Amino acid sequence: MNELKNHIGKKVKSYRKSLNMTTAELGRLSKTSQSTISGLERGERFVTFDSMIDICDVLGVGLYDVLPPEYNKNLKVTDESKEKSNIILDRLSVDDTELIENLVINYMPLLRIINELDSTQKKHLTMFLSSIANNKY
Incomplete structure (x- = not known):
């Protein structure tokens, strides 16, 4: 479990730094405290699912982008599936x-x-x- 916390924390920190954003800014924009963001990035804690979604939204990434690769192994989507999904989504309001x-x-x-x-x-x-x-x- 600690490995998972560390991996998520490192990914969040990497994405945040790539945006030249402080932990305070990420906290404010994701409606999460700065201390929670810092604890997450240090691998000391998890956040709620809703908070993680908000953090990922602010960072412009998906939830699976912060998870280790082994958590994504069942998510292989074919190009054909992506194309079908895009066609459907393009037709929606x-x-x-x-x-x-x-x-x-x-x-x-x-x-x-x-x-x-x-x-x-x-x-x-x-x-x-x-x-x-x-x-x-």
């Missing part, structure tokens, strides 16, 4: 793109479960969610 980003970042386990449902289960889930959205209990 800005609001829909932000919605998808939020869903993927915050609800990936739930999305995987939904994806594994059969067509009848998906239909029932859709009807249930629709009834909640329309206040039809």
